[in-house]
Amino acid sequence: MIYYFFGLHKKQDLWFVNATFAQQFMMVNLLKIEMFQQVRIALSMGFRFFLGLTVFLMVGCKNDVKIPEEISQIPIALEVDRFDQKFAKVNASELTELIAAYPYLFPDQYDEQFWRDKIQDTIQLELNSEVAQSFPDFTAETQELDNLFKHIKYYYPKTPLPKVVTITSDVAYRTPVILTDSLLIIGLDNYLGEDHHFYKGIQRFYTQNFRKEQIDVDVADAFVRALVRKQGSRRFIDEMIYHGKRLYMMEQLLTLEAKNEIIGYTPEQLDWAEANEVDIWTYFVENELLFDTDSKLLSRFINPAPFSKFYLEFDNQSPPRLGRYIGWQMVKAYMQRNTIPLQMLPGKSSDEIFKQANYKPRK
Secondary structure (H helix, E strand, C coil): CCCCHHHCCCCHHHCCCCCCHHHHHHHHHHHHHHHHHHHHHHHHHHCHHHHHHHHHHHHHHHHHCCCCHHHHCCCCCCCEECHHHHHHHCCHHHHHHHHHHCHHHCCCCCCHHHHHHHCCCHHHHHHHHHHHHHCCCCHHHHHHHHHHHHHHHHHCCCCCCCEEEEECCCCCCCCCEEECCCEEEEEHHHCCCCCCHHHCCCCHHHHCCCCHHHHHHHHHHHHHHCCCCCCCCCCHHHHHHHHHHHHHHHHHHCCCCCHHHHHCCCHHHHHHHHHCHHHHHHHHHHCCCCCCCCCHHHHHHCCCCCCCCCCCCCHHHCCCCHHHHHHHHHHHHHHHHCCCCHHHHHHCCHHHHHHHHCCCCCC
16 A cells, blocks of 8 residues: 555646745755854854863763663674785785685686786785775774674674675775675775875765775675665655665664764764755655655665755755655654564565654654
8 A cells, every 4th residue: 555645646747836835944944054054163263162172072972872781792803804914915926825815805707917917006006005004903993893793793693793804995985895694895995085086086975985984884784785675666755765774774783873974974964954854854745756756866865966956956055865864764763653673674664664653854
């Protein structure tokens, strides 16, 4: 059964009607955000001491966030193999032995001469140098991964612990991590910092997340993607809730992670989404998008992009992927109203979640 919000029916020819209340409210909130940003700039110029104290207190509060005791006590000690360092140091006479030790990292279609040339390639040498400079030590990242797998073990006790292998990947940023039952492969050259010169030519909405802070987020996403499957329907609401499930489950596995990092927003982008949540939802409802199957909605509100596309004058100031954000909030509302274990969430249908969430955006 398909549930139509307020009994609305699709009218494709009504995209460009006069400004609705939702559009007006969104513009008002946008002005509020701009005013807030201006005030914040003024404060930073005139009251740096007080802002410094505020930042100190905020950091202190974040550090006070703790993993629940029943999770923190789960014994986890991931084995990390710095293959990136071994490959950087190997010479031609040792290469055969390295290939034999790591056959899964040396595809059969490339002969040994290819790899002999590779270890002397100037681009590879620069990759080695930049990764070594950014990751001379992997202790902090290992601790974050340990915390993630404590949560995974809590919810999924039979999940085997993978061996962590760090590599250089020629900036394969679309697959920065690969997770299997036995291996977790992490391409460290995808996390050198958003402004690194290796990323020149890659769109900014991708590179803003090419940071160390995203390693555990990407691993959590890889784990969750294997559990949450799309259910076949092409409706906008199905895409929203599919991504909402993923984000909610990642949030439960990353209890120490900032919410903006989980969705891949900057803090300012998350502020925008929260301030305009009511109006985004109203826009979706008034324009009868929820049960629409128009594939263009994915590029407007779901897929990676510079911003979301409402076809309004402030579009370029909005964060991208707002359909995912609203889906996340809907799944949160559903889980708050239904006492089901996290493990059951992936199997719940979009229609059940939509109906039982009774989602009402916070004002």
